[in-house]
Amino acid sequence: MSALPGGVSVSHLRVYDWPAPDGVGRAGSGSPHLHVASSEAYVVLGGSGSVHTIGPAGFSVHPLTPGTIVSFGPGVVHRAVNDGDLEVLVLMSNAGLPEAGDAVLTFPSAVLADPAAYREAATLPTPASGASDDEIAAAARRRRDLALEGYAELGAAVDRLGPAALRPWHDAAARLVRMLVPHWQDVWTRSVYAQTQATASALEGLIRGVAPHLAGGSVTATAAAAPPRRYGMCGRLQTWPTSP
DSSP: OSGGGOOEEEEEEEEOSSSSSTOOSEEOOOOOEEESSOOOOEEEEEEEEEEEEEEETTEEEEEEOOOEEEEETTEEEEEEEHHHHHHHHEEEEESGGGGGGGGEEEEOOHHHHHHHHHHHHHOOOOOGTOOOOOHHHHHHHHHHHHHHHHHHHHHHHHHHHHGHHHHHHHHHHHHHHHHGGHHHHHHIIIIHHHHHHHHHHHHHHHHTOGGGGGOOOOOOOOOOSSSSSSEOSEEEEEEOSSOO
């Protein structure tokens, strides 16, 4: 079961302060990407910036200041833009899926068309492989810059063709994750679906005036993962386990 209600995962994000090749963001930018199955929400804790999205409504810029909440569903390409010390609490549906490949970066179309090339470009070295933090950071920045190349390609296509230009990118994303889906189905069944079924059962009992589920109430306390933060798509992440 998820550590948070409804199969939600949570992480604390410090958006990258690396200057972007296209000059967007006074302080830096994250890596544009989309999710194929999960929804995401930004709850802004501090700093300033914006999230740029490309979806069925076209291109949009959503300002981010403390207290702002912006959410976006599967298929919406999003890019976190840092204008200064941007920190965000990130909520994701389907805990376990985003961590298992649900996010697809907007690499150039030639890379998206080749699963092996995509995996090579998307995978970062790890401390376990002997990589230093500086080496991991450099690889994350190269990955970000490659995603921005594809993002510029996608933006130009949307300018020409409108939101219909997203269709080939969505199709490529679906092909890339297809082999992962059986594992996702297992994760989702044991977390989100199980919680949904438990709620359905509770409601059926309550409508009859009985509540046996209340006797099984529990409390779970979960600590954040210890530093150092890992390099995510949009910035440095502090994460919480998705299961107690």
